[in-house]
Amino acid sequence: MEKLRSALREFASARKWQPFHTPKNLCMALSVETAELTEIFQWMDSEESRVVDTTTLQHIAEEIGDVMIYLTMLADKFDLDPLNCAKQKILLNAEKYPHP
Amino acid sequence: MEKLRSALREFASARKWQPFHTPKNLCMALSVETAELTEIFQWMDSEESRVVDTTTLQHIAEEIGDVMIYLTMLADKFDLDPLNCAKQKILLNAEKYPHP
Amino acid sequence: MEKLRSALREFASARKWQPFHTPKNLCMALSVETAELTEIFQWMDSEESRVVDTTTLQHIAEEIGDVMIYLTMLADKFDLDPLNCAKQKILLNAEKYPHP
Amino acid sequence: MEKLRSALREFASARKWQPFHTPKNLCMALSVETAELTEIFQWMDSEESRVVDTTTLQHIAEEIGDVMIYLTMLADKFDLDPLNCAKQKILLNAEKYPHP
Numbered sequence: 001m002e003k004l005r006s007a008l009r010e011f012a013s014a015r016k017w018q019p020f021h022t023p024k025n026l027c028m029a030l031s032v033e034t035a036e037l038t039e040i041f042q043w044m045d046s047e048e049s050r051v052v053d054t055t056t057l058q059h060i061a062e063e064i065g066d067v068m069i070y071l072t073m074l075a076d077k078f079d080l081d082p083l084n085c086a087k088q089k090i091l092l093n094a095e096k097y098p099h100p
Numbered sequence: 101m102e103k104l105r106s107a108l109r110e111f112a113s114a115r116k117w118q119p120f121h122t123p124k125n126l127c128m129a130l131s132v133e134t135a136e137l138t139e140i141f142q143w144m145d146s147e148e149s150r151v152v153d154t155t156t157l158q159h160i161a162e163e164i165g166d167v168m169i170y171l172t173m174l175a176d177k178f179d180l181d182p183l184n185c186a187k188q189k190i191l192l193n194a195e196k197y198p199h200p
Numbered sequence: 201m202e203k204l205r206s207a208l209r210e211f212a213s214a215r216k217w218q219p220f221h222t223p224k225n226l227c228m229a230l231s232v233e234t235a236e237l238t239e240i241f242q243w244m245d246s247e248e249s250r251v252v253d254t255t256t257l258q259h260i261a262e263e264i265g266d267v268m269i270y271l272t273m274l275a276d277k278f279d280l281d282p283l284n285c286a287k288q289k290i291l292l293n294a295e296k297y298p299h300p
Numbered sequence: 301m302e303k304l305r306s307a308l309r310e311f312a313s314a315r316k317w318q319p320f321h322t323p324k325n326l327c328m329a330l331s332v333e334t335a336e337l338t339e340i341f342q343w344m345d346s347e348e349s350r351v352v353d354t355t356t357l358q359h360i361a362e363e364i365g366d367v368m369i370y371l372t373m374l375a376d377k378f379d380l381d382p383l384n385c386a387k388q389k390i391l392l393n394a395e396k397y398p399h400p
Contacts, residue, residue: 001101004186011190014199020343023160024141024149024228028342030167031231034134035335037174041124042328043320046246049124050177057178060123064175065189067130068182071171074137075164077150078157082168083183086104089165090111099114120243124328128242131331135235142228143220146346201301204386211390214399223360224341224349230367234334237374241324249324250377257378260323264375265389267330268382271371274337275364277350278357282368283383286304289365290311299314 001083005076008069023077030070037063101183105176108169123177130170137163201272201283208273223277230270237263301372301383308373323377330370337363 012021040059041049052060068082075082112121140159141149152160168182175182212221240259241249252260268282275282312321340360341349352360368382375382 001183004183004190007187007190011194015197022146022149023152024144024146024346025343027137027141027149028228028338031131031134031138032335032339032342034131035332035338037127038131038328038335039332041127042332043325044124046122046124046324049122052123052178060178061180061185062189062192064171064180064182065185065187067167067171068186069189069193071164071167072186078152078160080161080164082164083101083104085161085165086168086172087107087165089162089169090104090107092162093169094111097115124246125243128238128328132235132239132242135232135238138228138235139232142232143225146224201383204383204390207387207390211394215397222346222349223352224344224346227337227341227349231331231334231338234331237327238331241327244324246322246324249322252323252378260378261380261385262389262392264371264380264382265385265387267367267371268386269389269393271364271367272386278352278360280361280364282364283301283304285361285365286368286372287307287365289362289369290304290307292362292365293369294311297315 001072001081004068004072005081008073009076012073021073021077023074026070026074026077030067030074033063033066033070037067101172101181104168104172105181108173109176112173121173121177123174126170126174126177130167130174133163133166133170137167201281204268204272205276205281208269209276212273221273221277223274226270226274226277230267230274233263233266233270237267301381304368304372305376305381308369309376312373321373321377323374326370326374326377330367330374333363333366333370337367 012018037060040056040063071082075085112118137160140156140163171182175185212218237260240256240263271282275285312318337360340356340363371382375385
């Protein structure tokens with residue numbers, strides 16, 4: 001995770017993208033990438049979406065990669081790690097949705 | 101990452117949520133969580149969004165956690181790891197956006 | 201349509217919301233409202249989503265109303281009418297997706 | 301509005317798209333179209349987004365058209381009219397956000 005964060009910092013820095021990479025803008029980019037994932041599933045039947053062909057799987061992997069990239073860049077602006085955020089949130093969710 | 105994936109599998113399993121957790125449905129949930137992040141930034145000035153107070157930071161961390169949770173659950177349905185997907189995608193993006 | 205546009209202009213003006221109502225911000229608000237609609241359908245089976253109870257129908261109507269409100273306010277910033285934009289776009293789509 | 305609704309019904313019918321046009325699927329398509337609008341504004345400064353060139357304006361008009369098309373098709377599945385939904389919602393919002 002730490003390696004991904006620094007790789008993304010270098011990537012943006014080398015292209016001089018930091019002035020554009022405000023949290024607000026990165027959040028918009030994150031929602032655009034999420035929609036590219038949605039586009040793959042939009043006309044599929046819900047059960048059918050469990051099984052996809054190799055080309056679609058490759059496409060899904062790339063779009064998940066893009067969502068993860070923007071999520072990590074956004075989190076990094078606040079010195080947050082998405083993985084830690086998820087772990088913290090699971091504890092809160094466990095209280096919110098108890099199970100027998 | 102592996103620990104997060106198995107924790108999420110157990111969480112969904114204990115609550116018997118798997119029948120609802122098709123990739124299509126998880127993708128919709130992912131877009132809902134992304135929008136909850138968008139809601140935080142929607143009326144902020146772009147530059148101002150770089151600096152937030154403690155309460156907002158806590159809110160951002162929780163929503164990033166939720167996005168990460170749904171992204172991980174979606175990826176897991178295809179035996180994918182979001183972190184690996186991001187690493188692969190950076191290599192592709194480096195070709196797409198070369199820099200001097 | 202013209203009445204809706206002027207009603208929304210007055211509504212925002214009376215509350216002194218115009219400084220916040222830049223196209224960028226309105227577009228983010230539009231995506232948040234769209235997600236509130238998505239939240240209603242996220243765990244439903246695709247076919248089942250065709251038939252909903254009275255409470256859900258009321259909820260859907262309200263969220264469609266909110267999406268329409270933000271779409272109209274966004275369009276109005278560019279002196280556009282969403283209804284005319286749709287009519288123009290249908291002509292373009294008819295060329296893009298011809299049918300026998 | 302009534303003309304747009306029937307034009308869209310014919311358009312989908314002629315292309316035999318109705319089996320895919322469940323409310324759930326149309327809602328996903330709506331969120332994809334909203335994101336195409338978001339893509340236009342994502343890297344713009346908020347104030348700058350008020351003034352756009354002719355090409356961008358044409359692009360915005362087309363994407364607003366697409367959002368309106370999917371919103372109308374979704375609403376039509378429940379025999380709702382987005383314009384009426386917006387008018388009803390303004391009355392509710394006026395109670396929710398009173399002004400002096």
